Amino acid sequence: MESNIEITNISLEGQLRVLNYISRDCYDKNGTRVQWTNPFIQLTTSLTINNTANKITAVGCDTNAFVYGFRHNNRFYRTGCNSWCETEGDLVNGSCSGLGCCQTSIPKEVWTANLTLRSYDNFTNVSDFSNCSYGFLAEESAFNFSPSSLSSLWNVDQLPMVVDWAVGDGTCEKAQNNSSSYACKSTNSKCYKPDNGYGYRCYCQEGYQGNPYLYDGCKDIDECLDPSLSKCEMKCENTQGGFRCVCPKGYQGDGKIDGRGCIRGQSLVLKLVAGVGLGSGFGLLFLLLTCYRLCKFQKKIRNKKRKQKFFKRNGGLLLQQQISTDEDILEKTRLFTSKELEKATDRFNESRILGKGGQGTVYKGMLSDGKIVAIKKSMLVDEKQVGQFINEVVMLSKIFHKNVVKLLGCCLETQVPLLVYEFISNGTLFDYIHDESDEFLFSWNRRLKIGVEVAEALAYLHSSTSIPIYHRDIKSSNILLDEKYVAKVADFGTSMSFAVDQTHQTTLVKGTFGYLDPEYFQSSQFTEKSDVYSFAVVLVELLTGQRPISFDRSGEQRSLATRFLLCMEGENLETILDPQVLEQGNREELIAVAKLAQMCLNLSGKKRPTMKEVAMELESVRMSQKLSTTCETKYQVVQLHKSKSILMSDDDYTWTSTSENPISSSDTLPLKIHTV
Structure with a gap:
């Protein structure tokens, strides 16, 4: 430079x-x-x-x-x-x-x-x-x-x-893999990581001094020339990287001033007593060493049996069954040992925790090759629920998309199962939407780009995989952002795969309030349109900067989705949009995205668009944003039919419904938006 x-x-x-x-x-x-x-x-x-x-x-x-x-x-x-x-x-x-x-x-x-x-x-x-x-x-x-x-x-x-x-921007381990560019040239030099965490530096080993960046740059120090370094009582002999103190003939001891020093030889009787004592000591030491090795061997056998027990309890046999029917899972998923992951996380130190959720705790770790990973330690210990964990492994092993977090492998020989993901460095989308500090400006262009990326990932899961995969827990805290703020959909613990000709599946209701499809909650039948509803709530979060549930409000005002639909119906969209979005966004873009979110939040799943259609529409809005800022886009009037109002109780989070008269097409008016 x-x-x-x-x-x-x-x-x-x-x-x-x-x-x-x-x-x-x-x-x-x-x-x-x-x-x-x-x-x-x-x-x-x-x-x-x-x-x-x-x-x-x-x-x-x-x-x-x-x-x-x-x-x-x-x-x-x-x-x-x-x-x-x-x-x-x-x-x-x-x-x-x-x-x-x-x-x-x-x-x-x-x-x-x-x-x-x-x-x-x-x-x-x-x-x-x-x-x-x-x-x-x-x-x-x-x-x-x-x-x-x-x-x-x-x-x-x-x-x-x-x-x-510092030298470069990698770790010591990574630098040592390339001997031609490795800067610690001297054979007596070592590498260390500086406090700022970037690159590495070199230093001469103890007993040497000089320039560690030159061949043969670290020279041996002759400690015998400096009494403060050697501290020998009588005689000092220099060695490579050190020294030793010696006693002249007729003297015994270690020759060190701060040790036994040099003393004259003892009598034959004393030598015999010393010999007997030394022999007894070696015998006792041998006996203790033998006992230690036996105990260590037994402990190793117990640990092996315990790991086999954990492997079976954590779904190892179920995973082997999946592998027998789909060999791609084995090729694309690495089985880690517990020792590897304990070392990577400093024995799961609390300082390595990235976050906690309903499915488990996520730790930041570094593998032996220097690669940074995210390790999810599941909270599941009930054998009846272990299928959910194996389900996430199988799901992620089949997914290869730039906007879906990549599964690197798993470990089943620990007390609770572990998943190893690629490390996504910039946290969750939820953190950026609801960050109240001024350090990061979450622009409308970046919000729209993230919305397109998440929609494309869900469209891929729904329609581009061999078997359709439905996420079932889409929310902003399950969307990660990498160092370039590219969105990555994560946490597939509750996901399901569907047969190609299967339209829905009846399950226990799982998900997060504020994002949960009301139709799914009432019928327990999950469809691809349930993911569409959850994505729409994320889209409304991007538009408004508000949380999906506000506990400081009452009744239907608690739900962000409900407040948004009421604003669309009342033609006062600008009152709920994020001021930054209003300032930066183009009027036609904001209306287009808002109307798309309105269609996705339709109480009838059949009337919602598919994720593929949503992704295409958002990409169209984004492309029009890039190609022209002067084109006038004509929008059709979107009608909001209120056949049913879904509310969440203040106390027990149960859902109720009330009937209302539907609004005719003649009662709806074009939406209005005012920019500031």
């Missing part, structure tokens, strides 16, 4: 010092800006701005310093501070508490920084002693504030900044 930043020092310990430019913002007496500089810092992914040695500093009497940029993994950050003073007497030597000077820390793992200076009054309300703002990201020890800094900084262009460096 090309850069005009001057490097003044590089250390083998992983730091380098550079000269970073100072930002300036100056005004004349009339408040007119006469100079403004705004340097931008951008490093490579193997470089990180040190967050302990550096500080963000702003100097001036009418100054706001604002710093923003990206941390590793493209996480956005922003910070800053304000500095103010009215007279030169306000300033204090060495103090950056906000009077003439302010300081704040840089976040961890930052690799880009843009420092912008702003003035509230363009220095028109400040005395003549100051008319400039200065801002810089520099080593804290390189600057000491004084009143003269307001003028002396005019002559300073650069200040030192500390940057952490």
Whole structure:
């Protein structure tokens, strides 16, 4: 990467010092800006701005310093501070508490920084002693504030900044697989992971010193030349990577000052006693070692039997039966051992937990090859329910789609069954829709893209697999986002496969309130249109930014789907849409998506479109968004027929129905939407 930043020092310990430019913002007496500089810092992914040695500093009497940029993994950050003073007497030597000077820390793992200076009054309300703002990201020890800094900084262009460096952006294990690019060249060097978590560094092993990045760069240290290192009482002999203390002839001991040292030889009787004692000790040691090995062997046999018992109880025989009828499952699904997954999760440490749900707990783990995975530890221990777990394994082994989370394998020899998935780094769609912070702007374009991706995944499951697969628990918390915010449908614990000619299946009602198809709840007959209803609730979440169930409301107002349909009927869609969606979305796009959601929420499953039709319609809206922003789209009036109103009770979550007169086509009016 090309850069005009001057490097003044590089250390083998992983730091380098550079000269970073100072930002300036100056005004004349009339408040007119006469100079403004705004340097931008951008490093490579193997470089990180040190967050302990550096500080963000702003100097001036009418100054706001604002710093923003990206941390590793493209996480956005922003910070800053304000500095103010009215007279030169306000300033204090060495103090950056906000009077003439302010300081704040840089976040961890930052690799880009843009420092912008702003003035509230363009220095028109400040005395003549100051008319400039200065801002810089520099080593804290390189600057000491004084009143003269307001003028002396005019002559300073650069200040030192500390940057952490590493080699590449992978792990030690991954780097060692490619010997030609592996940076730890010396045979006596080792690799370690720096605190910032990116790349790796090298160091010389104990007993060696030098440059670990050069062939034969780590040289042996002769500890015998330095008594503080060897601490031998009489004689020291240097060895490769160490030393040993020796006693001269006629002396016994370890020769160390802090050990037994060197003592003169003992009498024959004492030697005989010592020999007998030593022999008895070895005999006892042999006996203990034999007992230990026998106990260890027995424990190994018990563990093996216990694993076989768990394998049978967790559905191993059922999975083998599935494999016998479909060999593709064996080829595409890896069987992990319990030892592998315990090591990957640090024995299922609580710090590795990614989330908990009704089906189990999900842990973050790293396999022996360095691959990051998500490991689902099921809560099922009842043998009557183990078919649900094996069902998820079989379902996911048949699914290969870019918007469906990939199953890597499973483990059945533990007390509770385990599933190993690809790791999806950016959390759930629910987290992004309902994130109330300002750190992430969830734009309408991204929402529409995610809606298209989820619809395409469900259309694939319904109509493109050899046997139709219905998810049965579509909700925003079961939709994951990867590092590029690509949607991945997850959690197939309650899914079902249907015969090609089978239209529905009668089951125990399972799902999540707020997303559950009312028709399915009443009839216990699950169809592909039940997934369509649940997807429509997710689509309404994307449009409104509201939760599917609001417990601070009462009656039918608790359900987001009901509130949305009432707004569509009352031609006041804009009252429920997310303000950000209203601001960014095209009027015709929003109406098209809202009407599509309205059709999918129809109380009669037969009147809902299929997921394939939904995916095609959403993709059409998205393509029209890309191709033209001036085309006028004609929409047909969508009529909402209220044949039945489904409500959820306040207390026990039971469902009731009330009859109403249907609305004729003459009573419905075109929907209206107002943009702000």
